[in-house]
Amino acid sequence: MIFPNFYHLGLLIWCALNIVIHAYNLDERLEPQGPLGVRLDYNLATSWPEPLTKKGKQVLSKITDGQLWQMAYDAYDEMTTEMGRYGVRAKKDVSTGLTILAFRNEIILSSMVKGLGAFAYDYPPSLVSKSLQLCQITWETGRGKEGEIHKNQGSCGEVMAVQLYYTIHDSPLAEQNARVGAVLFSKDNQKLVRTPPCGTGRSDIWGCNLLVSREGLIVLDESIEVESYDLKDLAGGLDTIG
Secondary structure, eight states, X not given: OOEEOOBSSSOEEEEEBOBOOTTSOXXXXXXXXXXXXXXXXXXXXXXXOOOEEOOOOSOSTTSOHHHHHHHHHHHHHHHHHHHHHTTOOOGGGSOOEEEEEEETTEEEEEEOOBSSSSHHHXXXXXXXXXXXXXXXXXXXXXXXXXXXXXXXXXXXXHHHHHHHHHHHOOSOGGGTTOEEEEEEEETTTTEEEEEOOTTTTOSSOOOHHHHHHHTTOEEOOTTSOOOOOOTTTGGGOOOBOO
């Protein structure tokens, strides 16, 4: 089910904080406090995914890669804050990664999945599960190990962002010239770092690297400097109507 939170000018942001936290306080759905609107995907925390929406009309071509990286950092901070509001504070329970997917006048922010196992594979058949199957065939055809699924069982933010895209849209994502980037909390450095799609540069495993390629996504350059942004000005600005 889709719970709308619309903007009729500028930018459309879809947020999905994917985690199953049955042991925590889910008595009440809490409204997000951060400007990006990152919040717990409440329905997924108790059953299945539920995208949240904000709406606009102008294309994102004027939003720079540096601004997208900054938005990813900010969204991760909002995510950890929202988890704390639901009583989730143990490091093992908080998603360590967040993905940003930008196309047309829309941005999708999605965390990794926690607590659902191979969600993308177990979810009812979808274009994403089909794409993962085709990636596996590509891997096996290239002499990879037969029967080997996505490195992280399809739980990465890239997979969930693509899943959310196809929940919303019918047109192929490969036609959108979409940009994608992911930030991951590094245990070694104790800070957020930019990370390429899992499986990149590996010959022994496959992961989001094949999915990103199949879906025609443009991976954000990790070396680009972050740039500040103002949600009131991006893609024509925001105007809340719901």
